[in-house]
Amino acid sequence: MALRQFLPVREALRGRRLSWVDLVVGAGIIATLYGVVRLGRSMTVNLTAGHAVTHISTSLADVPYYAARSLLRMFLALALSLIFTLVYGTAAARLRRAEKILVPILDILQSIPILVFLPIALTFFIKLFPNNVLGLELASIFVIFTSQAWNMTFSFYHSLIAQPAELDEAARMYRLTKWQRFWKLDVPSSMIGLVWNMMMSMGGGWFFLTASEAVTVFVKGKGISESLPGIGSYMAAAVQKGSYGDVAIAIVVMIVLVVGTNFLVFRPLVAWADKFRLETSESGDKPKSVILNLLRRSSIPKLLGRATRPIGRLLDRVTRPFGLAEYPLRANVRKRQLGDVIFYTLIAGLSAVIAVVGLFYINKHLGFGRFPSLIAFAFATFGRVVVLLVASTLIWVPIGVKIGMSPRLSRYAQPVVQVLASFPAILLFPFATLLFINAHIPLDVGAILLMMLGAQWYILFNVIAGASSIPNDLREMMVSMRLTRQQRWRQVILPAIFPAYVTGGITAAGGAWNASIVAELVSWHDRTLHAYGLGNYIAVASDQGRFAELIAGGVVMSAFVVIVNRLFWRRLYRMAERRFTL
Amino acid sequence: MTITPELVPASASFAPATIIEVSHVTKTFVSPDGSPLPVLDDISLDLREGEIVALLGRSGSGKSTLLRCIAGLIAPTSGEVSYRGSPLNGANPGVAMVFQSFALLPWLTVRQNVEIGLEALGVEPAERRQRAERAIDTIGLDGFESAYPKELSGGMRQRVGFARALVVEPDALLMDEPFSALDVLTAQNLRAELLRLWREKDFPTKAMLIVTHNIEEAVILADRIFVLGANPGRIRTEISCTFPQPRHRHDESFQALVDQIYTLMTGPDNRAPAHIWAAKSSADATATDTPLPEASVGGMSGLLEILLARGGDEDLPKLAHELTFEVDDLLPLVDAAQLLGLAEARDADLHITDEGRTYVAANILESKPIFAALARERAPLIRAICNALETTEDGTLGEGFFLDLLRRGFSEDEARAQLHVAIDWGRYGELFDFDVNTGQFSLERHDQPEPSDTGG
Structure with a gap:
């Protein structure tokens, strides 16, 4: 009898016979683990300085391996983002002083074009792991991380801030420890937002994965092209060779990866997360997933639960000394104020020092005289963003409304659009470049199209969501009142989709700014095209390892994004919330 | 302003031990422009072993704020709350709370929800399960252990709320309008069960404190009732209910007490600096x-029409009961009618005035100018x-x-x-x-x- 207590797994096995479901799920888990271990080992291969790390072949046999490496990179970055989110979000929401600093920092990080991080991360990680491919690997993961983490963190932070007051009170009343509160209340109540944002982040991450696998590394001022095995560098190699076929293979593989992770990972996650819905009534149409049902029918979750329960109990006990999720009612006001003064003085001093050092650095290496031309570059890119937003709106709003208002159409179109939104448009650039070269289209115009390739889907996606949420009685009213076509659009449809459209617009604009760095400088085989704009400026600086220019370009772009958001998008957003919320 | 003379004598030789003591508690929030907004004003009360105490008040009387001070969830601006003699500096260690909105965790099953307090205390899993099972049985939830809260009706959810609170065997049970989100019958049923548990000999909880805006609920449950006044919240009077349990709605003494409290709650609030009831000097x-009562014009007109249909005179408790209105539904309408001089409340009765009769008799086009003139004047x-x-x-x-x-x-x-x-x-x-x-x-x-x- 005593023995059985120590062998909970055996007891579980005895209770129920293994079914084919268990075999399938078990085999899947073992295969995944084996794959991760094998791939993980090759991430620390030695690197002989001066030589390209890996020769990227364009042979079809290597494609599965490359795809697996890319996928592993993506999930490592996602795991990193999740850990960052939980720690940073909790600190921002629970520590009064930290909140004042962490939230603005996150706001700034969010507006920095992600590809600016790439050369900086490369330099840092290669210094950290000289002569090892791990440096490159970490730099790539870090860049993907920067594209995934911020929106997840914001979502988590906002969920914590908006936690229902009575749940907070119940947690305090029933004297949960900090650890218990985190896992029983904080994480579950944020779960839905977190899972959706992870899915969005994964979609965005593919773009930067492709951009961060084949890079130029600067060792002692000399640029060397290095590649990590992966689908992005496969693509880069194909472009350099000028082989259409290989580019097409890369595209197909990418579609398989995007659709596959969606089906195998995110659909089940979304369906599972539905149990964390805070409204206490059942929701109408629950998200479903075949994979989740399969997992639930197997005894794997139960076995896993039993095996991990002792660990949970141990952690519960170990974390008990950290105390209750409580704070003293009476605080020493004098002491707190003194602490505030010291804290804020330190922070102000530190930011001042960083700002001065930064300014000196830029002045020394670049000179402030260059800023007017940078701003002119920024306006050129800004013009492209505006044009592409207008064009996407004109094209996709009518189509999105049509799809969204027909339940049958949207059932089929929704998953397709989701894939399109996650698909890294950067993979289509080579074909577009070829087209521009042959048709003699200057990249100054063509870049608009390239930036639009990725950004437009956010508008379509949100418009479909907005249109499908128009209540049925409003639609019936349109018909029964015999509204004219013009009336329908002006008085019902446009106001109803407006909030969703604004959300889509903000995301699309952000994506377009980011994409400008890869869209305003493109190449095919031995030809390279440039467009006049800030994206090109940053891309060149990045290629040539000119950090001062890179930082200056990044700062100007962030400033532009922030200013436009404040002056334009936020106002629209507030108006949408106040007037047009259904 | 004491209604029943026989207040519980504090100097009795055999006084039950005090569990919670609230002394001179005030709570002041700060308005956006920095001026202080008093919510609670100098409140003193105590909760002793063996009694049920009700805090009865209308919205704006700060009763929920007071309960949260007692629970140690928020700090009073001045004054002190103490549990068994030691002042609170955090969540009150001797109490458990039942919430108006249940406050269950929707991702945990009934059993997991009930176990949460025990888990927090570090009770071993086997014992935890046993105790939770017992609480679930006691409260009538057996068979629902593995259900999720969203699968349950409101009444069953609140049972989970009670089981979760009682399983930790709190010294005192605090309840924040626990029945107000339930329908009338379910609420009545759950109240009766709570009283049945309370009367059992081995019930570990020694006192209960309930916040409510339902007068009948307070009279059914409580041994002592504190009637709170609004703006800022303060104790208007303390009433002791000595008649034996179970209490019946139709008993004369029950009715009389309900009427008295109605009179008190619709009548002038002496200590308020100036109030609606000083309507004579409305200029x-x-x-x-003089805040506007939160009543819609349609609701007030409807009340007047009913009043007129019943001969222009009706007992407020009866009206509330028949309309199944809570005090918070009915009294704002009464206040609005009184403010405009369309009706008058006297001794828990509502009388329609001559102006009220004219107003109700008028058609929609005529009644608007009457309303406009009265609203502008009063x-x-x-x-x-x-x-x-x-x-x-x-x-x-x-x-x-x-x-x-x-x-x-x-x-x-x-x-x-x-x-x-x-x-x-x-x-x-x-x-x-x-x-x-x-x-x-x-x-x-x-x-x-x-x-x-x-x-x-």
Whole structure:
């Protein structure tokens, strides 16, 4: 009898016979683990300085391996983002002083074009792991991380801030420890937002994965092209060779990866997360997933639960000394104020020092005289963003409304659009470049199209969501009142989709700014095209390892994004919330 | 202002031990412009072993705030709450709380929800399960252990709330309007079960404190009732209910006590600086000392129509019971009718006035001007808005102007609520209009009708 207590797994096995479901799920888990271990080992291969790390072949046999490496990179970055989110979000929401600093920092990080991080991360990680491919690997993961983490963190932070007051009170009343509160209340109540944002982040991450696998590394001022095995560098190699076929293979593989992770990972996650819905009534149409049902029918979750329960109990006990999720009612006001003064003085001093050092650095290496031309570059890119937003709106709003208002159409179109939104448009650039070269289209115009390739889907996606949420009685009213076509659009449809459209617009604009760095400088085989704009400026600086220019370009772009958001998008957003919320 | 003379004698030789003591608690929030907004004013009470105490008050009486001070969830601005003699500096260690909205974790099953307090205490899993099982059985939830809260009805959810609270065997049980989110029958049923548990010999909880706005509920349950007054919340009176359990609604003494409390709660509040009931001097009343009752014009008119149909005179408890209205539903309507002089409350009865009869008899077109004239004359905020608009050149003013005015006496939310009622009344009486997009008030101009917007 005593023995059985120590062998909970055996007891579980005895209770129920293994079914084919268990075999399938078990085999899947073992295969995944084996794959991760094998791939993980090759991430620390030695690197002989001066030589390209890996020769990227364009042979079809290597494609599965490359795809697996890319996928592993993506999930490592996602795991990193999740850990960052939980720690940073909790600190921002629970520590009064930290909140004042962490939230603005996150706001700034969010507006920095992600590809600016790439050369900086490369330099840092290669210094950290000289002569090892791990440096490159970490730099790539870090860049993907920067594209995934911020929106997840914001979502988590906002969920914590908006936690229902009575749940907070119940947690305090029933004297949960900090650890218990985190896992029983904080994480579950944020779960839905977190899972959706992870899915969005994964979609965005593919773009930067492709951009961060084949890079130029600067060792002692000399640029060397290095590649990590992966689908992005496969693509880069194909472009350099000028082989259409290989580019097409890369595209197909990418579609398989995007659709596959969606089906195998995110659909089940979304369906599972539905149990964390805070409204206490059942929701109408629950998200479903075949994979989740399969997992639930197997005894794997139960076995896993039993095996991990002792660990949970141990952690519960170990974390008990950290105390209750409580704070003293009476605080020493004098002491707190003194602490505030010291804290804020330190922070102000530190930011001042960083700002001065930064300014000196830029002045020394670049000179402030260059800023007017940078701003002119920024306006050129800004013009492209505006044009592409207008064009996407004109094209996709009518189509999105049509799809969204027909339940049958949207059932089929929704998953397709989701894939399109996650698909890294950067993979289509080579074909577009070829087209521009042959048709003699200057990249100054063509870049608009390239930036639009990725950004437009956010508008379509949100418009479909907005249109499908128009209540049925409003639609019936349109018909029964015999509204004219013009009336329908002006008085019902446009106001109803407006909030969703604004959300889509903000995301699309952000994506377009980011994409400008890869869209305003493109190449095919031995030809390279440039467009006049800030994206090109940053891309060149990045290629040539000119950090001062890179930082200056990044700062100007962030400033532009922030200013436009404040002056334009936020106002629209507030108006949408106040007037047009259904 | 004591109603029943036999207050529980504090100097009795055999006084039950005090569990919770609240002494001179005040709570003041700070309004956005920095001025203090008192919510609780010098409250002292105690909770002793073996008794059920009710805190009875209308919305705005700060009763939930007071309960949270007692639970140690928020700190009083001054004064002290102590549990068994030691002052609180955090969540009260000797109590468990039942919430109005249940506050269950939707991702945990019934059993996991019930176990949560034990888990927090570090009780071993086997014992935890056993105790939870016992609590679940006691409260009548057996069979539902593995259900999720969203699968349960409101009544069953609140049973989970009770099981979760009782399983930790608290010294005192605090309840924040635990039955107000339930329908009448379910609430009655659950109340009876709670009393049955309470009477059992080995019930580990020694005292219960319930916050409610339901007068009958307080009289059914409590041994002592503290009636709270509003703006700021303070104890108006303490009533002891000595008649034996189980209590029946139709007993004469029960009815008499309910009537007394109704009279108290609809009657003048002596200590309030100036109040609606000083209607005679309504010209002196200001928007900040005479809040508009949060009642819709339609609701008030409906009440008057019912009143007239019953001969213009009705017992308020009876009216509330028949309409299945809670005090918080009914009293704002009564207040509105009283403020406008359309009805009068006397000894828990509501009488329609002559003006009220004219108002109800009028058709919709005639009744609007009557309402407008009365509102302008007797509702200070309406009067203030009309006067202010008339002094401007174009007859418009931003909402900020009035909000600033109201913030001197109300919190941000209350100020907005006041303005909301004023807009509703002003629009109904066609006194002024409000544009929600621009936040502008404007005088209704009857002489030049607006160009109608028929273009599409």
